[in-house]
Amino acid sequence: MPTDTLAPSDLKRGREVELTLTDFADRGKSLARVGEGDGGFVVFVAGAVPGDRVRARVFKRKKGFAEARLLEVLEPSELRTEPRCEYAASCGGCKWQHVEYPAQLAMKGEQAVSALTRARLDLSAADVRPPLGGGAYDGSGGVYFYRNKMEFSFSAMRWLTDWEIATGEEMDTDFALGLHVPGRFDKVLDLKACYLQSEWSARLVNGVRAFAKAQGWSPWHPREHTGYLRILALRTPGHTDDRMVNLVTSFYDEPRMAAFADFLRAEFPEVTTLVNTINSGVAQTAFGEAVHTVFGSGLVRDKIGPHTFEIASNAFFQTNTVAAEGLYAVAREFANLQPDDVVYDLYCGAGTISLFVADQVKRVVGVELVEEAVENARASAEANGVANCTFVAGDMLELLKPELVEEHGRPDVLIVDPPRAGMHPKVVGQIAHLRPERIVYVSCNPQTQARDLAMLQEAAAYTIEAVQPVDMFPHTHHVESVVGLRLT
Numbered sequence: 099m100p101t102d103t104l105a106p107s108d109l110k111r112g113r114e115v116e117l118t119l120t121d122f123a124d125r126g127k128s129l130a131r132v133g134e135g136d137g138g139f140v141v142f143v144a145g146a147v148p149g150d151r152v153r154a155r156v157f158k159r160k161k162g163f164a165e166a167r168l169l170e171v172l173e174p175s176e177l178r179t180e181p182r183c184e185y186a187a188s189c190g191g192c193k194w195q196h197v198e199y200p201a202q203l204a205m206k207g208e209q210a211v212s213a214l215t216r217a218r219l220d221l222s223a224a225d226v227r228p229p230l231g232g233g234a235y236d237g238s239g240g241v242y243f244y245r246n247k248m249e250f251s252f253s254a255m256r257w258l259t260d261w262e263i264a265t266g267e268e269m270d271t272d273f274a275l276g277l278h279v280p281g282r283f284d285k286v287l288d289l290k291a292c293y294l295q296s297e298w299s300a301r302l303v304n305g306v307r308a309f310a311k312a313q314g315w316s317p318w319h320p321r322e323h324t325g326y327l328r329i330l331a332l333r334t335p336g337h338t339d340d341r342m343v344n345l346v347t348s349f350y351d352e353p354r355m356a357a358f359a360d361f362l363r364a365e366f367p368e369v370t371t372l373v374n375t376i377n378s379g380v381a382q383t384a385f386g387e388a389v390h391t392v393f394g395s396g397l398v399r400d401k402i403g404p405h406t407f408e409i410a411s412n413a414f415f416q417t418n419t420v421a422a423e424g425l426y427a428v429a430r431e432f433a434n435l436q437p438d439d440v441v442y443d444l445y446c447g448a449g450t451i452s453l454f455v456a457d458q459v460k461r462v463v464g465v466e467l468v469e470e471a472v473e474n475a476r477a478s479a480e481a482n483g484v485a486n487c488t489f490v491a492g493d494m495l496e497l498l499k500p501e502l503v504e505e506h507g508r509p510d511v512l513i514v515d516p517p518r519a520g521m522h523p524k525v526v527g528q529i530a531h532l533r534p535e536r537i538v539y540v541s542c543n544p545q546t547q548a549r550d551l552a553m554l555q556e557a558a559a560y561t562i563e564a565v566q567p568v569d570m571f572p573h574t575h576h577v578e579s580v581v582g583l584r585l586t
């Protein structure tokens with residue numbers, strides 16, 4: 099039954115329906131509206147695009163919405179494009195490759211701004227800018243090969259795509275090296291190509307897979323928690339030729355690692371450092387209880403602005419180097435920096451924003467939870483000859499107190515860049531109490547950003563002066579949002 103003849107009561111679990119999608123929704127889905135009244139009853143479909151007419155099967159029915167699985171595109175939307183990657187329809191790495199990039203970008207811009215308006219924030223005085231997107235930073239127009247870091251998982255549970263099954267070829271389903279199928283911690287695609295990092299990275303993935311299989315090394319079994327190989331993490335900086343391979347394994351085996359080092363030296367001499375992270379725990383992460391540097395320094399160098407940073411295998415560094423420069427330039431502009439300003443860079447990570455703004459102000463104070471990141475920030479400031487930055491390690495909730503202000507001076511400007519969860523309500527209260535003249539809120543989650551700003555405005559009078567959505571991750575649903583505020 100097509101959308102226009104459907105009633106919400108027709109949307110029963112297991113039922114096959116025809117839907118016309120009208121809007122983008124969160125998390126890479128699109129939505130159709132069924133029936134009359136207050137926007138209709140909403141049905142979400144992953145993999146569909148506004149403007150598509152599709153055949154789909156309802157698999158979830160709740161009081162306020164339903165979800166349906168895409169079965170067939172009956173009439174494609176004008177926003178559709180042919181994905182470059184043959185794995186795109188099944189891969190968690192890129193959920194939006196089948197959407198024209200300008201439409202992706204427009205959608206991200208709308209999502210960042212609508213999060214603010216839904217929280218009833220007043221944007222009437224704000225310069226709300228069109229989203230900055232892939233290629234806009236350096237004029238390259240490139241929306242592929244933008245990542246400087248990738249983590250490819252090994253798995254004993256390989257997921258076969260429809261086209262792989264259709265070849266009818268015999269396939270080894272006990273070994274995969276690639277990315278996860280969305281929402282499946284256990285299923286991994288055996289990627290022979292990937293357009294997120296570099297062609298070199300894809301070649302390396304294929305080379306490592308062939309080598310590991312020839313050696314008979316077992317991949318991690320995500321349900322039984324057995325196997326040797328866990329993650330192949332690659333760092334390929336945006337602005338230097340350094341190349342790091344971090345092989346995450348469940349235990350340390352020196353002879354195997356020596357053999358792997360010989361293989362890399364012979365086949366991939368571009369690799370400047372090899373590290374072996376040991377993770378014997380259940381969680382599939384590239385962090386572990388030990389890190390062995392097998393050859394090279396265990397670090398790569400990358401540049402943001404004029405500064406060079408040394409990055410360890412487990413250190414946080416912006417994943418899209420070129421876009422990070424664009425993001426930081428916006429943050430710096432919104433901060434309207436003055437030579438006498440004291441700037442607090444809260445949630446400063448490895449101090450990259452602090453260094454980026456340091457030469458325009460009197461002093462920068464960076465605050466960060468992770469001790470190693472603070473050590474990196476201090477080392478980078480010293481190595482780059484930046485003398486007016488101080489970094490403090492600890493939890494924001496404990497540190498953003500009058501004692502910090504007594505020691506470092508009252509901030510004229512706050513730049514905050516918290517993790518996805520946003521700020522603790524008490525931290526928002528502390529910021530309202532500090533009343534800096536200007537605040538720049540950089541966020542990778544517009545929902546929590548909007549929540550925090552609404553809370554801030556209840557406690558202190560700030561005017562939103564500017565909003566800039568930034569797309570750091572083309573083909574994903576993620577969007578970064580920079581908001582500039584001034585004390586009224």
Ligand SMILES: C[S@@+](CC[C@H](N)C(=O)[O-])C[C@H]1O[C@@H](n2cnc3c(N)ncnc32)[C@H](O)[C@@H]1O
Pocket residue numbers: 414415416445446447448449450451465466467468471492493494495515516517518542
């Ligand atoms: C989105 S990152 C931003 C890093 C940095 N501004 C950059 O551009 O690279 C957020 C940072 O907040 C830090 N963080 C998380 N919770 C924190 C807390 N309670 N107190 C201080 N820092 C925290 C994380 O360790 C991380 O480095």
